[in-house]
Amino acid sequence: MRRKVIFVLCSLCAVLGFFTILSVNKVLNSEWELPSAVSSDQERQRIVLITQELDTPFWKLVGEGAANQAQKEDIGFEIWGSYGKNQEDFLKQVEIALHSKVDGVIVQGNDTDEFQQLARIKAASYGIPIITVANDVPVEKSLRKTYVGSDHYAAGKLLMGQLLEDMGESGEIVLLGDGNLEYSEQLRLNGMEDQLEQYPGIQSIYIESGSSDETAADAAQNALNQHPNVDAFILLDIRQARVVMQEISSRTELDPFYLYSFDDGSDASALLTEGKLDAIIEQSPEEMGEKSVEMMMKWLRNEVVPLDSKGYVTDIRIVEGKDELP
Amino acid sequence: MNTIQKKIWMLAGIVIVMMFAIWLALTFYNQKMQDQYNDILQRYLQMNEVTTSSQQTVTNLNDHLSNPTARSATTLASSQQSLQDAQSSLLELRNAENEFSLTNYSNMIESFTETVERSVAFSEQGENDTAASEFTEANRMSVYISEMTLSIFNSELRTYERFYRDIIRQSQELNTMGILLLSLTSVLLLLFTYLFSLSITKPVHQLTKAANELAKGRFDQPIRVNSNDEISFLAKTFDHMRVNINKLILEIQQKAQVESELQESQLLLQQSQMRHLQSQINPHFLFNTLNTLSKKAYLDGAEDTSDLLVSVAGLLRYNLKRLDHTVTLEEEAHVLTQYMDIQKARFSDRLTFHIDLDPSTLVYQMPSLTLQPLIENAVIHGIEPKEDEGEIWFRIKDEGHYIRIEIEDNGQGMDGDKIEQLLKGGITPQEGQATGIGFANVAKRLQLFYGRDNVVEIESLPHVGTKIILKLPKVMEVESYV
Numbered sequence: 001m002r003r004k005v006i007f008v009l010c011s012l013c014a015v016l017g018f019f020t021i022l023s024v025n026k027v028l029n030s031e032w033e034l035p036s037a038v039s040s041d042q043e044r045q046r047i048v049l050i051t052q053e054l055d056t057p058f059w060k061l062v063g064e065g066a067a068n069q070a071q072k073e074d075i076g077f078e079i080w081g082s083y084g085k086n087q088e089d090f091l092k093q094v095e096i097a098l099h100s101k102v103d104g105v106i107v108q109g110n111d112t113d114e115f116q117q118l119a120r121i122k123a124a125s126y127g128i129p130i131i132t133v134a135n136d137v138p139v140e141k142s143l144r145k146t147y148v149g150s151d152h153y154a155a156g157k158l159l160m161g162q163l164l165e166d167m168g169e170s171g172e173i174v175l176l177g178d179g180n181l182e183y184s185e186q187l188r189l190n191g192m193e194d195q196l197e198q199y200p201g202i203q204s205i206y207i208e209s210g211s212s213d214e215t216a217a218d219a220a221q222n223a224l225n226q227h228p229n230v231d232a233f234i235l236l237d238i239r240q241a242r243v244v245m246q247e248i249s250s251r252t253e254l255d256p257f258y259l260y261s262f263d264d265g266s267d268a269s270a271l272l273t274e275g276k277l278d279a280i281i282e283q284s285p286e287e288m289g290e291k292s293v294e295m296m297m298k299w300l301r302n303e304v305v306p307l308d309s310k311g312y313v314t315d316i317r318i319v320e321g322k323d324e325l326p
Numbered sequence: 327m328n329t330i331q332k333k334i335w336m337l338a339g340i341v342i343v344m345m346f347a348i349w350l351a352l353t354f355y356n357q358k359m360q361d362q363y364n365d366i367l368q369r370y371l372q373m374n375e376v377t378t379s380s381q382q383t384v385t386n387l388n389d390h391l392s393n394p395t396a397r398s399a400t401t402l403a404s405s406q407q408s409l410q411d412a413q414s415s416l417l418e419l420r421n422a423e424n425e426f427s428l429t430n431y432s433n434m435i436e437s438f439t440e441t442v443e444r445s446v447a448f449s450e451q452g453e454n455d456t457a458a459s460e461f462t463e464a465n466r467m468s469v470y471i472s473e474m475t476l477s478i479f480n481s482e483l484r485t486y487e488r489f490y491r492d493i494i495r496q497s498q499e500l501n502t503m504g505i506l507l508l509s510l511t512s513v514l515l516l517l518f519t520y521l522f523s524l525s526i527t528k529p530v531h532q533l534t535k536a537a538n539e540l541a542k543g544r545f546d547q548p549i550r551v552n553s554n555d556e557i558s559f560l561a562k563t564f565d566h567m568r569v570n571i572n573k574l575i576l577e578i579q580q581k582a583q584v585e586s587e588l589q590e591s592q593l594l595l596q597q598s599q600m601r602h603l604q605s606q607i608n609p610h611f612l613f614n615t616l617n618t619l620s621k622k623a624y625l626d627g628a629e630d631t632s633d634l635l636v637s638v639a640g641l642l643r644y645n646l647k648r649l650d651h652t653v654t655l656e657e658e659a660h661v662l663t664q665y666m667d668i669q670k671a672r673f674s675d676r677l678t679f680h681i682d683l684d685p686s687t688l689v690y691q692m693p694s695l696t697l698q699p700l701i702e703n704a705v706i707h708g709i710e711p712k713e714d715e716g717e718i719w720f721r722i723k724d725e726g727h728y729i730r731i732e733i734e735d736n737g738q739g740m741d742g743d744k745i746e747q748l749l750k751g752g753i754t755p756q757e758g759q760a761t762g763i764g765f766a767n768v769a770k771r772l773q774l775f776y777g778r779d780n781v782v783e784i785e786s787l788p789h790v791g792t793k794i795i796l797k798l799p800k801v802m803e804v805e806s807y808v
Binding site: 002005006009010012013016017019020023024026027043044046076077078092095096097099100101102126 | 355425426427429430431433434436437438466467470474496499500502503506507509510513514516517520521524
C-alpha cells in the first residue's frame with residue numbers, strides 16, 4: 001500500500017515535472033522580438049526616390065537598382081510616389097520630402113510649373129540636392145544637380161533609324177503623343193524629327209493623343225480616318241500602345257503597320273513578345289536607379305563637385321519585336 | 327539529529343519557498359508584459375501629442391496673426407514648446423524599422439516650427455501678406471504632420487502586431503505553466519507530506535510492536551527503530567530498559583541456581599556427617615585397638631599383619647578427620663597407597679596395582695577423600711567380580727594448566743546408560759565400603775571445590791574396563807571450601 005502510494009505520487013511528479021520543464025522552457029525562450037533600437041547619435045543619410053509611376057515595371061526596376069545601391073552605400077532609402085501619374089499626389093510627396101529635410105531627392109522629372117517651383121525655391125531654401133532620373137527637367141528650370149537616364153534625343157534618332165531601316169525611305173508616319181509633352185518626350189520627338197529631315201520621302205504627322213485611354217483611342221481613329229495611307233505608328237507614350245493597337249486591329253489588320261514605341265511602361269515586353277510592336281527603345285532602369293543614388297552620394301560626400309549638369313547617360317538599345325526582352 | 331519539529335519546519339519552509347518563487351516569477355512576467363504594453367501605448371500617445379500640439383500651434387498662430395497680443399504670443403510659444411517637447415521625445419522611439427520615417431517626421435516638425443516662427447517674424451515686421459502665405463504653408467504642413475502620424479501609426483501597428491501576438495502567446499503559455507506548476511507543487515506536497523507522516527508513524531508502529539513483545543515477556547529481542555528523531559531516542563531508551571530487565575532476570579536466575587546448589591551440597595554434608603556420626607562409635611577405641619593389634623602382631627612376628635593394621639588405622643584416622651579439609655595430592659596419594667595395601671592383602675595375587683606419579687604435581691591442593699572412593703569403586707567393580715587377575719592403574723600427570731588424574735581398571739566396564747546414571751548420582755554406594763562416599767558425591771564435591779563442571783570424565787567399555795579421568799586445576803592454598 002505504502003509503496004503503491006509513493007510510486008503513484010512519484011510518477012505523477014515525474015510526468016508533471018517533465019511538462020512543467022517543457023512549459024518553463026517555452027516561456028523562458030520565447031523572447032519578444034522588438035525591432036532593434038538605433039543609436040540616436042549615428043544618423044544615416046536619407047535619400048528618397050519619388051516617382052509618379054510607382055505601378056510600372058520600369059519604375060520598379062529603377063527602384064530596385066536604387067535600393068541595391070543604397071544598401072551598398074549603407075544609407076536610409078525609401079521610394080515614394082504616386083500611382084498612375086497622379087500629379088497632385090506626386091507634388092505633395094516631393095513637398096513632404098523637402099519639409100522632412102531628407103539629404104537628397106531623386107525624382108522623376110516633371111515638367112510643370114509647380115514642380116519647378118518646388119525644385120527651384122523650396123529645395124534650394126532647404127539646401128536639398130535634387131537629381132532627376134529617367135525624365136529630365138532642364139537645369140535652368142529646375143536647378144537640379146544632374147540628370148541620370150537615357151539620352152532621349154538619341155533614343156528618338158535611334159528609333160527613327162530603325163523605322164527607316166524597316167520601312168524604307170518613303171511612307172507616312174503618325175506620331176502619337178500627349179498634347180502636354182514631357183520634356184523627355186519632347187526630346188524624343190525632336191530627335192526623330194531631326195532624323196527625318198534628311199528624308200523628304202517620309203511624311204510625318206503628329207497627332208495629339210491626350211492623356212487618357214479614351215482620347216488615345218480617338219486619336220488612333222482620327223489618324224486612320226485622316227491618313228488612310230499611313231504606314232507606321234510611333235507611340236511616344238507606351239501606355240497608350242495597347243489601346244491604339246486595339247483600335248487599329250478593330251478596323252483592319254495590325255500586321256502591315258509598323259509600330260514603335262519607347263519602353264517606360266508596363267506593356268512593352270508583353271506586346272513585344274506577342275509580336276504586335278515591331279521595335280521599342282529599351283532603357284536601363286536598374287542602371288538609372290543605381291547611378292542616381294551613386295551620384296547623389298558622391299555629391300553629398302563632396303567627391304564630385306559640381307556634378308555634370310548635362311547629366312549622366314545610361315544605356316539605350318533597340319529591341320525588335322519577337323525578340324525577348326532580357 | 328532531525329527532530330520532528332525540524333521536519334515540520336522544513337516542510338512548511340519548502341511550501342513557502344515554492345509558493346513565493348512561483349508568485350515572484352508570475353509577478354515578474356506580468357510586470358514585464360505590462361511594461362511592454364505601456365511602452366507601446368506610450369509611443370502612440372507621444373505621436374498623438376505631436377499631431378495635437380501642431381494643430382494647436384496652427385490655431386494659436388492664426389489667433390496671434392489676426393490679433394497679435396502678448397497673451398496670444400505666450401499661448402503660441404507654449405504650444406510650440408509642447409510641440410518641441412514631443413519632438414525631442416520622438417528620437418527615443420526610433421528603431422531599425424521606423425528610423426527613416428521618424429527622422430522625416432521629426433524634421434517635418436522642425437520645418438513646421440521654423441515656418442511658424444517665420445510667419446510670426448514677418449507679421450511683426452508688418453509684412454502681413456508674407457506672414458499669411460507662411461501661415462498657409464504651416465497649415466499645410468500641419469496637415470502633412472497629421473497624415474504622417476497616421477502612416478507611422480500604421481507601420482507601428484504592423485511592426486507591433488507580431489509583438490502583440492507574441493505577448494498573447496506568451497501569456498497563454500504562462501497560464502499553462504501556472505497550472506502545471508500548481509499541480510506539480512500540489513503533488514510534490516502530497517508526496518512530502520506522505521513521506522513525512524510515514525517517518526513519524528512508522529517508528530511509532532515499530533515501537534508499539536516492540537512494547538507488545540515486551541509485554542508478552544520476550545525480553546531477548548532487540549528493539550530496532552529506523553528513524554533519527556525523538557522516537558529513535560525513545561526506542562533507544564526503551565531498548566536500554568529491556569536490556570537491564572533482561573540482565574536482572576538472568577541475575578535472579580543465577581542466584582536461585584547457586585542457592586539450590588548450596589542447599590544440595592549442605593544436604594550432602596549433612597548426609598555424610600550422619601554417616602560419620604554413625605561410624606563414630608568410639609572410633610578412638612577402635613583406632614587404639616588397631617594400634618595395639620598392630621604391636622601385638624609385630625611382637626608375634628607377623629610383620630605383614632602389623633603393617634596392614636597400621637594401614638587400616640591410618641586410613642581410619644584419615645577418614646575420621648579430613649572430610650571437610652583440603653589436602654595435598656601427596657597426602658591423598660599416600661592414603662590411596664595405604665588403602666591399596668589393605669586391598670592387596672585381601673586379594674593377594676589377584677590384584678596388581680600400578681602407580682605412576684608426577685612428583686611436581688604433589689604439592690597442589692584438592693578436597694580430601696576424593697581419590698579413595700574412586701579407587702574403591704575400581705576395586706569393587708573391577709577386581710571383586712573377576713575370577714582371574716585384575717589390574718588397576720593410578721596416574722597423575724601434569725598437563726600444563728591442569729593436573730590429569732587417571733584411575734583405570736580392566737574390570738567389566740559399563741555401558742553409556744550406566745555412566746550417565748553414575749554421573750547423576752543415581753547409584754547409591756553399597757554397604758561395606760570403607761567410607762560410604764559414592765562417585766556422585768566425589769564428582770559433586772570436586773565441582774563445588776573448583777567451581778567448574780567438566781572436572782570428571784568417565785571412559786568405559788563393557789568387558790574391557792573403566793577409566794575415570796579427573797582434570798583438576800592447579801590450586802595451591804585453600805583454607806576451607808565448605
